Amino acid sequence: MSSRIAFVGMVVLLLLSTSCQESGCYKSQRNQILGKNEYNSKAYQEELYRLIKENPDVDYYFEFREEIFGQSYLVINAFGDAFCGKLCLMVPEEDATSITLKDSAEFQGAQLIGLRYKQHKTDYGSALVYDSVEYIVD
Known part of the structure; x- marks a missing residue:
């Protein structure tokens, strides 16, 4: 049960970091x-x-x-x-x-x-x- 919760948490974290990366890209343009x-x-x-x-x-x-x-x-x-x-x-x-x-x-x-x-x-x-x-x- 705890491994399933950890897995779901990792997936949610990955999705959030991907969406943040998209919007922050233009602000950190090199x-x-x-x-x-x-x-x-x-x-x-x-x-x-x-x-x-x-x-x-x-x-x-x-x-x-x-x-x-x-x-x-x-x-x-x-x-x-x-x-x-x-x-x-x-x-x-x-x-x-x-x-x-x-x-x-x-x-x-x-x-x-x-x-x-x-x-x-x-x-x-x-x-x-x-x-x-x-x-x-x-």
Whole structure:
């Protein structure tokens, strides 16, 4: 009986420490560029993309969807080995997954497994464009 209580206590402690780690990540940001810039700035997004490309083991969690000048963006929390940040992905057209994420606030914090996006270069710079997600773990 006492071993079962100890096990449940350890699981609860692990879950609490994981959730605290997520929210505290941005407060303890060690990367100068990510720490000094707003998440939706060009410098921030370029630095975060660079870090993600260098680190193949990144976890993605849906934060929210926002519209800027009529363009839809998914804001995704990205957690790597030694960094975390808010990744802004432009949504080029409506698809089933992005509609689901838009219409349901319950997906906030859901893990996005197999998130795919690509860098699209234009005359005005580059943008990260949402491509697809294999599935959503809520």
